[in-house]
Amino acid sequence: LAKTTQPISMDSYEGQEVNITCSHNNIATNDYITWYQQFPSQGPRFIIQGYKTKVTNEVASLFIPADRKSSTLSLPRVSLSDTAVYYCLVGSGNTPLVFGKGTRLSVIA
Amino acid sequence: DSGVTQTPKHLITATGQRVTLRCSPRSGDLSVYWYQQSLDQGLQFLIQYYNGEERAKGNILERFSAQQFPDLHSELNLSSLELGDSALYFCASSVERGRNTGELFFGEGSRLTVL
Numbered sequence: 001l002a003k004t005t006q007p008i009s010m011d012s013y014e015g016q017e018v019n020i021t022c023s024h025n026n027i028a029t030n031d032y033i034t035w036y037q038q039f040p041s042q043g044p045r046f047i048i049q050g051y052k053t054k055v056t057n058e059v060a061s062l063f064i065p066a067d068r069k070s071s072t073l074s075l076p077r078v079s080l081s082d083t084a085v086y087y088c089l090v091g092s093g094n095t096p097l098v099f100g101k102g103t104r105l106s107v108i109a
Numbered sequence: 110d111s112g113v114t115q116t117p118k119h120l121i122t123a124t125g126q127r128v129t130l131r132c133s134p135r136s137g138d139l140s141v142y143w144y145q146q147s148l149d150q151g152l153q154f155l156i157q158y159y160n161g162e163e164r165a166k167g168n169i170l171e172r173f174s175a176q177q178f179p180d181l182h183s184e185l186n187l188s189s190l191e192l193g194d195s196a197l198y199f200c201a202s203s204v205e206r207g208r209n210t211g212e213l214f215f216g217e218g219s220r221l222t223v224l
Contacts, residue, residue, distance in 0.1 A: 034212075041218070042218075043201070046213065
């Protein structure tokens with residue numbers, strides 16, 4: 001299973017763009033990169049998924065360089081409600097998704 | 110609402126007891142995952158079932174067992190409970206589109222407290 005490394009915590013002010021980078025040096029050819037958000041006492045919620053280059057949806061963007069050994073989740077103009085733990089996962093249909101410790105994002109007013 | 114239903118939402122029991130947690134996946138999802146989350150800990154993958162068959166095993170204790178039934182609902186059985194088993198237990202389901210694991214949809218969890 002590809003292991004991921006993320007910062008333990010990050011702080012940001014409201015309205016700023018937040019970039020959380022995840023390292024996954026041994027990502028396999030078939031692996032996709034997926035990010036989840038989790039609020040306290042709730043199940044994680046899917047944010048975005050990508051395989052290469054850039055993916056954007058209504059809440060975030062995901063940047064993946066050509067070597068795919070890292071990825072960056074970009075949250076535009078964060079608000080207090082974005083305070084949560086963000087998990088980066090890599091895997092494919094043949095491997096279970098293993099969550100790491102995640103990155104605890106604190107948004108400050 | 111993710112479409113994944115977990116029962117019970119809360120459960121308090123004593124050490125040495127046995128409990129069963131139930132999960133109903135989203136309609137059409139064949140894959141069910143179980144995760145354990147202790148206080149201030151990350152999500153620990155326990156086990157995955159796909160269409161009734163065990164597909165992958167994580168850090169699941171021998172005291173724990175699970176199964177997925179023909180109607181695709183799943184149960185996680187926890188026996189000889191210890192204080193350290195107190196945690197949030199999440200179930201997730203996915204449809205699994207070929208190579209891509211697809212999106213995991215999580216239930217609201219079952220909070221187990223062992224006294």
